[in-house]
Amino acid sequence: MDASIILEHLYLVVMTVIFSVVVGLPIGVLAYLKPAGRKIVLWSVEILQTIPALALLGLIIIALGPGKMTVISGLVLYSLLPIVHNTCVGLENVDNGIKEAGKGMGLTQLDRLISVEIPLAFPMIFTGIRIATVTTVGVAVFATSVGGGGLGKIIYQGIRTQNINLIVSGTVSLMIMAVLFDVLMIWINRRLAKGAHNKAF
Amino acid sequence: MIRFENVKKKYGNTVILDNLSFNIEPGEFVVLIGPSGCGKTTTLKSINRLIKPDQGKIFVNGQEISQVNPVKLRRKIGYVIQQIGLFPNMTIEQNIGVVPKRLKYEKKEIQKITRDLMEMVDMSFEEYAHKYPSELSGGQQQRIGVLRALAASPPIVLMDEPFGALDPMTRATLQKEIGKLHKKLNKTIVFVTHDMNEALDLADKIIFMEQGKIVQMATPEEMLANPASPLIRDFMRKSSLATDPLNLTAADFMSANVISVQKKKSIRECTDIMARQHIDSLVIKNEDETYAGVVTIKDIKKHGKSSGTIGEIEPYQNITSDILENAKDSFDKLYNSGDNYVVVLNNDQTVAGIISKTSMATAMADTLWGDMQ
Numbered sequence: 001m002d003a004s005i006i007l008e009h010l011y012l013v014v015m016t017v018i019f020s021v022v023v024g025l026p027i028g029v030l031a032y033l034k035p036a037g038r039k040i041v042l043w044s045v046e047i048l049q050t051i052p053a054l055a056l057l058g059l060i061i062i063a064l065g066p067g068k069m070t071v072i073s074g075l076v077l078y079s080l081l082p083i084v085h086n087t088c089v090g091l092e093n094v095d096n097g098i099k100e101a102g103k104g105m106g107l108t109q110l111d112r113l114i115s116v117e118i119p120l121a122f123p124m125i126f127t128g129i130r131i132a133t134v135t136t137v138g139v140a141v142f143a144t145s146v147g148g149g150g151l152g153k154i155i156y157q158g159i160r161t162q163n164i165n166l167i168v169s170g171t172v173s174l175m176i177m178a179v180l181f182d183v184l185m186i187w188i189n190r191r192l193a194k195g196a197h198n199k200a201f
Numbered sequence: 202m203i204r205f206e207n208v209k210k211k212y213g214n215t216v217i218l219d220n221l222s223f224n225i226e227p228g229e230f231v232v233l234i235g236p237s238g239c240g241k242t243t244t245l246k247s248i249n250r251l252i253k254p255d256q257g258k259i260f261v262n263g264q265e266i267s268q269v270n271p272v273k274l275r276r277k278i279g280y281v282i283q284q285i286g287l288f289p290n291m292t293i294e295q296n297i298g299v300v301p302k303r304l305k306y307e308k309k310e311i312q313k314i315t316r317d318l319m320e321m322v323d324m325s326f327e328e329y330a331h332k333y334p335s336e337l338s339g340g341q342q343q344r345i346g347v348l349r350a351l352a353a354s355p356p357i358v359l360m361d362e363p364f365g366a367l368d369p370m371t372r373a374t375l376q377k378e379i380g381k382l383h384k385k386l387n388k389t390i391v392f393v394t395h396d397m398n399e400a401l402d403l404a405d406k407i408i409f410m411e412q413g414k415i416v417q418m419a420t421p422e423e424m425l426a427n428p429a430s431p432l433i434r435d436f437m438r439k440s441s442l443a444t445d446p447l448n449l450t451a452a453d454f455m456s457a458n459v460i461s462v463q464k465k466k467s468i469r470e471c472t473d474i475m476a477r478q479h480i481d482s483l484v485i486k487n488e489d490e491t492y493a494g495v496v497t498i499k500d501i502k503k504h505g506k507s508s509g510t511i512g513e514i515e516p517y518q519n520i521t522s523d524i525l526e527n528a529k530d531s532f533d534k535l536y537n538s539g540d541n542y543v544v545v546l547n548n549d550q551t552v553a554g555i556i557s558k559t560s561m562a563t564a565m566a567d568t569l570w571g572d573m574q
Contacts, residue, residue, distance in 0.1 A: 097284025
């Protein structure tokens with residue numbers, strides 16, 4: 001198995017997560033700020049999540065044509081839910097006294113978000129990003145069916161040629177990648193929390 | 202400084218502020234008090250536009266506040282809340298500097314302000330400035346909460362039950378400190394509480410509210426002397442008992458309804474009284490009305506004769522307590538002596554009453570739930 005295939009898969013995952021954060025974080029913040037639209041937004045990202053990944057990629061192919069960008073856009077849509085959801089809920093969960101104090105002292109809404117609310121909600125937001133990342137590692141397997149490449153290619157090849165070794169090696173690589181991402185990000189989150197903790201205690 | 206003109210606010214069909222008009226002078230310490238739901242907090246939050254009234258006008262410093270940018274308005278009005286609301290992700294110094302920083306004060310100036318303010322409440326800058334709120338006790342956190350509100354020297358400070366969540370000792374200390382700060386800094390303070398003692402201690406003027414209306418606006422002395430409604434009287438009495446158990450005396454818990462006889466009364470008469478009143482002992486007084494002791498029905502039986510006077514029987518020296526004695530000490534006596542009651546004596550040694558377990562229970566119930574009679 002070629003290392004470039006693993007790199008290709010990594011590329012898909014990392015690009016997907018970056019775009020998901022860029023799109024999902026603002027949507028989560030907006031959903032938090034506008035309680036009227038919150039239900040619709042959360043409901044929409046949940047619906048997206050229920051569409052089978054393969055079908056979603058198929059639909060996007062029709063719109064965008066095959067290729068890496070198609071794969072990444074599909075995967076982004078698919079990984080929005082945990083990020084949007086955790087951002088919105090994380091911000092909502094910030095203590096009301098803290099929010100009221102900020103407002104009463106004359107902090108603007110943007111200032112409150114940046115200086116207080118997002119920093120306090122960050123551990124939860126980061127957990128959302130971690131869940132999105134680990135899910136994407138698995139879902140990106142479908143990329144190969146729309147010309148995106150990655151480890152899915154190895155597994156499909158193994159299925160077509162009935163080569164157990166190929167299937168197993170592809171699968172194990174995926175599993176290791178998912179576990180590594182998970183462990184690494186848990187560690188980062190803990191370090192960040194500990195940093196705050198060290199400062200605090 | 203702050204003027205309300207016919208301010209009205211409704212939530213659905215519930216009237217929260219009912220045509221409220223009043224005036225607060227510069228430098229005044231005004232306490233808003235009343236039963237829950239009376240509109241005191243709504244009144245407070247209308248001043249910094251956290252709540253928008255339906256009708257009427259509010260003026261701060263001569264300006265109609267609906268015409269002022271809320272962010273600018275709030276930066277000139279300090280705000281302290283019960284939940285404290287320090288920002289946990291910022292150090293104490295950063296917390297105190299929140300508003301000055303946004304008003305573009307220089308770094309050095311902010312540090313000087315922080316240092317000076319912390320000194321005023323006896324908190325060392327070196328020790329605490331770089332700590333995070335979670336490292337401080339509740340009382341210390343609220344001190345910082347108050348300092349944060351004062352940092353940009355706003356002429357007005359709003360306080361929404363700032364000490365409501367603190368233990369009584371800490372609360373008392375912070376009350377003293379806020380009183381001092383007010384005198385020193387000459388701020389106009391609007392303070393919401395439901396604790397009448399707090400109001401009486403701190404206020405220049407108390408505004409008592411009920412159902413969105415002002416029932417009475419007066420100085421503490423005036424309110425104590427002439428409460429405008431039974432509810433206010435109730436508030437003052439209940440809180441004076443309920444919140445300060447340390448100051449209760451034997452007098453607060455005794456029953457004055459004590460049956461006592463002079464030594465010259467005949468034994469026969471005494472047994473009659475005891476039978477009629479369903480009691481098994483009598484408080485005996487000397488000729489000059491001073492306390493002599495207690496005679497029980499057992500003592501009379503032991504004496505054997507029903508002729509003669511009660512003074513012939515050696516009275517039992519029941520436990521006694523001075524009328525001004527701390528109530529707790531009287532209770533200790535009651536429980537530790539094994540006697541059925543404590544005889545409470547006036548300064549001149551005459552009998553004032555007795556404290557029994559029953560009188561104690563009644564007095565406690567009065568304290569908790571109001572007058573039981």
